[in-house]
Amino acid sequence: MPRRPARRDFLNGIAIGAGGILASGWLAPAAADAAADPPAAQDIPGYYPPDLTGMRGSHRGSYETAHAERDGAHPAAPRATGEAYDLIIVGAGIGGLAAAHFYRARQPAARILILDNHDDFGGHAKRNEFHVDGRMLLANGGTWAIESPFPYSPVAAGLLAELGIDPPRLEQRDHHAQYYGGLSRGVFFDRETFGVDRLVPGLPPTSADGRAAASPAKWETFLARTPLAAQARADILEIETGTRDYFPGLDSDAKKDKLSRMSYQDYLRNVVGAHPSVIPFYAARTYDLFAVGIDGVTALDCWGLGFAGFAGLRLTPGAYPRMGFTAMGAATPGQAPYTFHFPDGNATVARLLVRKLVPDSLAGTTVDDIVTAAADYPKLDADGAPVRIRLSSTVVAVEHAGPVETARAVEVRYVRGGSTYAVRAPRVVMASWNMMIPYIIPTLPAEQKDALHYGVKVPLVYTKVAIRNWRAFAQLGVSAIETPGMYHSSIELDEPIDIGTYRASRSPDEPVVLRLLRAPCKPGLSERDQHRVGRAELLATPFAVFETNIRDQLARVLGPAGFDPARDVAAITVNRWPHGYAYEYNPLWDPESFFAGGPTPNMLARKPFGRITIANSDAAAAAYTDQAIDQAYRAVDELPEN
Ligand SMILES: Cc1cc2nc3c(=O)[nH]c(=O)nc-3n(C[C@H](O)[C@H](O)[C@H](O)COP(=O)(O)OP(=O)(O)OC[C@H]3O[C@@H](n4cnc5c(N)ncnc54)[C@H](O)[C@@H]3O)c2cc1C
Known part of the structure; x- marks a missing residue:
């Protein structure tokens, strides 16, 4: 829950951006209320969500409020925080963080509040951190690599450069494929699908492009x-x-x-x-x-x-x-796709953005030293800071304070710790997920709401298993195993990256993180229906079911080479993303007109609405980091100046 607002905040906020709020009579009594709240979890020293294991991604506590709002169970009347901002951003993914960065580039003195429903920032670009036998092991909880089927735009490439990220240079310097030298890709044929359990190493690379x-x-x-x-x-x-x-x-x-x-x-x-x-x-x-x-x-x-x-x-x-848009990898010849990943994936991109926005929260100055730096979460939402990142805060309503055409402010309501709060700003960027926006802004035009609902986010699971050694892989001669008939469809050693003081596992006797992938798809249905059914399945599956399947699968695939899950598994994190990738149009089911120059639903969905603009990779209908950055830039560009 938010802490008592400092008087300094209150006065500055009013002076800078949200004139008229005091006069509304909406703020004063409620602010007194909110002041009595105990500190929020993220403000308590020691709060460190990257360390959490078990069910992550859409973790418990992150989605219930939004689902209740969708189902018409609106939360209690809000209490005001007494804070006011120049800009409120809904969503602390790369898009929301980039939007804050772009806005501050234009308005360096701006006061910005970023709200996110998860207990950590980064959106899909989350960090998994393990500590096994005295060693830090990092993994991506979602967004993995800086790569794109298209070249990054000047805006997105420019932001990477500003953050100190030069993907081809880092790839060449820090990726050490030789640590797994000699290990091949294999296929595990499972008895349920292929009649017998058998691992066959040495899968030849598929034909050159x-x-x-x-x-x-x-x-x-x-x-x-x-x-x-x-x-x-x-x-x-x-x-x-x-x-x-x-x-x-x-x-x-x-x-x-x-x-x-x-x-x-x-x-x-x-x-x-x-x-x-x-x-x-x-x-x-x-x-x-x-x-x-x-x-x-x-x-x-x-x-x-x-x-x-x-x-x-x-x-x-x-x-x-x-x-032209969806033929991945088949884009213009001569383009140089990026394919670098940090040990925690694009969580490093999010963390670099956070360090720019809230410098006290992450030590260091380079792209190397950030990898092992621990974020100081209680600094993220500090009284008086120009940028505040407030976690575990689900936005349930965003409405203009008055008619859209003439309103001077937008009220944002969010639920945190069971209480509803209201905060205002003259401008809002929705860097959140399209399908939820119609429930949050019910006054949007009907056709825009339909367009926001069109795409169905893609459900998938990135499971990370920290293991104490990878001797079984070395013995079997594989670093990656396709398991096409099993609960998770692949098991891979994380690719070795040394960066800064972070050292990848380089001997089979050292601990390492395994990457397992599960796509809960349902062949026979249209793509969007497969996603709907798959999402329902993910939300209904408890961690215990995942864990049983993971241990069983590892035992069957690696057991013959001596792997014992009871002894060798140190920790399991199931990064469950029922609302994962942005939906990309599929020529097998979507209307022909989408592929004949549009218009496509995302174009209508992202139209500005009064003082509210819409970012997020959904707005691009493309699930890539560069698209999230480009959409953030556009959404900031569309914000009203006054
Ligand atoms: C598993 C996975 C792997 C991926 N791998 C890659 C990759 O390797 N390379 C790549 O380029 N892209 C990848 N992507 C795509 C990735 O989504 C984008 O790259 C980018 O990170 C999206 O950023 P975003 O800010 O647009 O959205 P998000 O990261 O989804 O952030 C939006 C945030 O808004 C929050 N939010 C939503 N509604 C509300 C609300 N009502 N109130 C408060 N907060 C709200 C969400 O919970 C989320 O935290 C991957 C995605 C997934 C799911």
Whole structure:
């Protein structure tokens, strides 16, 4: 709960931005009320959410208020905090933090309040921190890498540069793939799906960017060790190494058009002619980027990602116009995609932004020293600070104080610790999630509300398991294992990054973090319905179920090499994201007009509404950090000056 507002805050706030509030009679009595509240958890020394394990991501306490608001159970009448700001930002993800940064670049003296419903800042870009046998191990709780299917815009690249992040330089300097030297990728064939439990290491890399066929010899060797039937092996060999043109007589654009209208699964089954038993081998390949299987992703996207089966089509590099936006990895030749990740993923981007906004909260000055620096959470919401980041605060209402056209202030109501508070500012950026905005701003035009509701955020789970050693991986000869039929569809050693004083695990005897992925998708439904059903499943699944599945899966896959979950697992963090990636339009189900130049729902959804503007990667319909930054910049640009 907020602390008693300092008198200094009160006077400054009124003077700077929100004239007229005192006169409204709304503030004084309620402020006295709020003053009696005990300190909020984040203000108590020792508060440190990155250390928490168990169920994280959308953790308990972060979503109940929003769901109640959605269901029409409005919270109690608000009490005023007595604070006033020049700008209130809803959402402390990279978008919200970047919006604060951009606004302060224009108005250095601005007073900004950032509210977020989670107990930590960063949005999807969260930090998982483990301490195992005296050693710090970091992992990404969500957003992993600075990478994009498109080059970063000058705005987004400029922000990275301002933060001291030079991805290609860091990648070259700090990524030490050699620590896992000699270990390959493997596939675990589970008995429920493939008839027998068997790990086969040495999965050959898929054909170079989907345009050249892979070496048959390597595939023959790999396939011979699998439990797959002869027909499935022959078909996979054809997919991976064949050079047939399945669309003879068509030019590259016509072929791409066809591929953009069918799923990769249908391409393999109906065009390549693969036996149905081949599908489970490939089904989960798209989970990481789309959180649906190959039934829900176009063949063109899969070609863009370098999947196999396209070598004979001789497609020209580059995006096809109808899917210029979604053909990931197939964008303009010559672009240099970024692929660097910090040990805690893009939580470092969020932490660098926080250090700029609230310098006292994180020690250091460089991109190297921030990696091991512990954030001082009680500093994030300090009385009198120009920027305050208030956690565990779910915004339930954002309304103009008067008619939209003439109002001078916007009232923001949020629930924290069971109490409702009200605070005002002359401008608000909603750097939150689109689907919730219609409930928060019920006065929005109906068609904008519909547009905000269109995208269905993508549910997925990034599980992190800290283990005491990775001897089993070394013995099996693998650093990453695809487990396409199991609860989590992959198990990987985190990629080794040394940066600043942080040292990655470099010997199998040292502890390391495993990355496991689960996509709760439901093949057979449209993509948006798969996400809806998957989200419901995630919200209904307790940590204990995850834990049982994780331990069982690790025992089955790694047990034959001596791994014992009871002895070797040090900690488990399930980063559950029922509302994960921003929804990206899917040519398999979304209207044709979306791919013919729009307009698309996100364009209408992000229109400014009086003194309120809308940021977040949902506003771009693209789940990437650069998009969140670009949308933040636009939303700040659209704010009223006075
Ligand atoms: C698991 C996962 C992995 C990802 N990996 C990558 C990656 O490797 N690279 C990449 O570029 N992108 C990745 N992304 C996409 C990522 O979403 C973006 O990169 C970016 O971090 C989004 O930032 P944002 O600020 O727009 O949204 P978010 O990070 O979602 O932040 C919005 C914040 O607003 C809060 N909020 C919502 N409603 C309210 C409310 N009513 N009151 C208060 N607060 C509210 C949310 O809880 C959230 O904390 C990943 C996403 C997920 C889920």
